[in-house]
Amino acid sequence: MDLAQLEVFLTVARERSFSRAAEKLFRTQPAVSIAIRKLEESVGQPVFVRGARQAKLTDAGELLHDYAERMLNLRDEIRKGMEDLRGLRRGHVSLGVNESSIHALLPALARLRQLHPDLHIAVQRTYSRDVPREVLNYRLDLGAVSFVPQEEQLSAVEILRDELTFVVYPGHPLAGRRSVDISEVGGEVFVAHIVESPFRWRVIQLFEKHRVPLRMEVELPTIESIKRFVQMGMGVAIVPRMCVRWEVERGLLVEVKIQQLKMPRHLYLISRRDTRLSHVALALVRLLRSARASPRETDSQERNLGAPSAGCTDP
Amino acid sequence: MDLAQLEVFLTVARERSFSRAAEKLFRTQPAVSIAIRKLEESVGQPVFVRGARQAKLTDAGELLHDYAERMLNLRDEIRKGMEDLRGLRRGHVSLGVNESSIHALLPALARLRQLHPDLHIAVQRTYSRDVPREVLNYRLDLGAVSFVPQEEQLSAVEILRDELTFVVYPGHPLAGRRSVDISEVGGEVFVAHIVESPFRWRVIQLFEKHRVPLRMEVELPTIESIKRFVQMGMGVAIVPRMCVRWEVERGLLVEVKIQQLKMPRHLYLISRRDTRLSHVALALVRLLRSARASPRETDSQERNLGAPSAGCTDP
DNA sequence: TGATTAGATAAGTAAAACTTATAGAATGCC
DNA sequence: GGCATTCTATAAGTTTTACTTATCTAATCA
DSSP states (O other), X not given: OOHHHHHHHHHHHHHTOHHHHHHHTTSOHXXXXXXXXXXXXXXXXXXXXXXXSOEEEOHHHHHHHHHHHHXXXXXXXXXXXXXXXXTTSSOEEEEEEOHHXXXXXXXXXXXXXXXXXXXXXXXXXXXXXXXXXXXXXXXXXXXXXXXXXXXXXXXXXXXXXXXXEEEEOTTSGGGGOSEEOGGGGTTSXXXXXXXXXXXXXXXXXXXXXXXXXXXXXXXXXXXXXXHHHHHTTSOBEEEEHHHHHHHHHTTSSEEEEETTOOOBOOEEEEEESSSOOOHHHHHHHHHHHHHHHOHHHHHHHHHHTOOTTSSOOOO | OOHHHHHHHHHHHHHTOHHHHHHHTTSOHHHHHHXXXXXXXXXXXXXXXXXXXXXXXXXXXXXXXXXXHHHHHHHHHHHHHHHHHHTTSSOEEEEEEOHHHHHHHHHHHHHHHHHOTTOEEEEEEOOGGGHHHHHHTTSXXXXXXXXXOSOTTEEEEEEEOOBEEEEEOTTSGGGGXXXXXXXXXXXXXXXXXXXXXXXXXXXXXXXXXXXXOOEEEEEESOHHHHHHHHHTTSOBEEEEHHHHHHHHHTTSSEEEEETTOOOBOOEEEEEESSSOOOHHHHHHHHHHHHHXXXXXXXXXXXXHTOOXXXXXXXX
16 A cells, blocks of 8 residues: 555546546546555455446445545645744744853744744753753754864854953943953952853953952852842842843943953854754754854844843853 | 554553653564654654653643553454454445345345344335436435346346135135136126236236236225225236245135146346345345245244234335 | 547556665764 | 764666557347
8 A cells, every 4th residue: 555546546436437547646537446456455455346338446445445535645745844843833942051152042043933933942051061951862953052062073153252341330430431351340349250261260260360359249049139238239240242232221230441351251052963844943053154244133023022131140 | 653653652642652662562672762753753753752761741741641642442343343344233224125025125224123133224114116217316225126137237036936826705605615617706896906006017928818808996095005005895806926835824815726727926026236235235135045945934924923914015 | 329528547658766885974983 | 083884866778568550259239
């Protein structure tokens, strides 16, 4: 039994004639006769009564008819489903990000949903260090992290250029300055992230290199709480710029350039090399990379998404 | 896309390897590779990611996987269904009979259900003259009538030998006699069936031939009512024997032989010549014909079925 | 009865599916 | 790091299958 035979079968059943079915199928009549004979051999009994005037279904034929229609409908559904996948009208992508990066990805995610409302997008909050493992384990299609993972089964593409920046509260003595020397912040109380991270380490090294004291007297668990603490005038902080952009634009925090602080902290999108990305994942990658190319648009959309303090919690 | 390809596809998906799938399928590895390639061509996109260690489904592959399983399940259901048809565990038959014949068929119908409880049996009460048309119109698979229809597209086989018989009420003067001459019933009031039928006509001719008056002063619409009227002592009647057997056995009516009355009224099973009978119909025909061969068994079963007066209403 | 129509059968051809043999890429082992 | 191993792809040849044309048989219809 195969689908071609079933198609011939249904045509004969509809036309009630082998010859007419042959015409409809653009075949010759013997081709139809043989196809039906094979089908009958495979089901073990005749499916048509070859009458002189017309062919009629036997009871086995009636049974087969129902099933044949269902099977061919399934085939059509497959075709439709594949079309949907290609046309991004169906599909799924899972993305792991840490909280400080969610914010930066929201515009692209929103755009993806705008363009293709039927897609299923699952964004999962994951600690940065766990993202590569989750992607390798096939639990995530994609991951966004601020480092290039060592695992060589993973590929990484840069999707966002960011850097660490120095922020103070609006009433701070340095708030009016556009740029300061690193030595000028030696007396400040730094509100730091309690989580171990390469960036924290590099900041410490930078201050040591310039022999400037770094008073990390407050350590908080989320970037959100660090920002609040700084806003309350309890200290200053060095944080990813994308995490404070909203506050800076509204004057809730003031960004001051430290001349010696040049610490890029880019965002990379990682995925398995061995697994072809799904259509949806590919579309998301394209959007993220194009968003990187046009940061202005990203900004404007980002503002439209409300809740500016979402994310920015852990590295 | 065809079912063989889907089978290969599912095996590869299960084994996560082309080579292992080839083993399971008793094919060579290139055969599997090519089958999958054809399948991918037909769905328009890859269904597997050929990893170095194992093959994994793409998103299109995941979609296809669901459908492939459903399609192959349908194929298995077809096979099962065909087996059921052959084994009479599934099927349907429709049978048209007039009310006076239902009774005679009940034993065979009961036996069919005993042997094959899953079959669907639809017995339809139909006027005798309409039965051939209904069978020709494919509204009935089989019909039971007391004549051989003229339509040459119909075939008829005898399933029951019966004859007309003369009955009186127990207190009737002739009730004690086993056999009488036709001239002796000339004075009786006959309760007749009001429906025109060949048998009624032949009875009238019989009496005319022997120059015996036939006083048909009461005409009733059903054999059931005729029997009651005779029981009430309001007259005598000539009816099919099978319609009064139950009453005669219990002494509610008395059968008296009229020496000149030899009027066989057999029951025939009719069906279309051009349509192969379904498995169920064939089984029923076999049962009915074998019941005819062993009337004793038919009798005993018939008694077990209760409701003796069911049927026996119109010719 | 002859013409017509429907399906089966036979023979030949084109296409497909499968085989063996071989090549190329990636992994794992020493 | 190189070599053996494993996995899939490709090529070439063979068998099998499906289709075509041509012919035959049975049944209907005028």
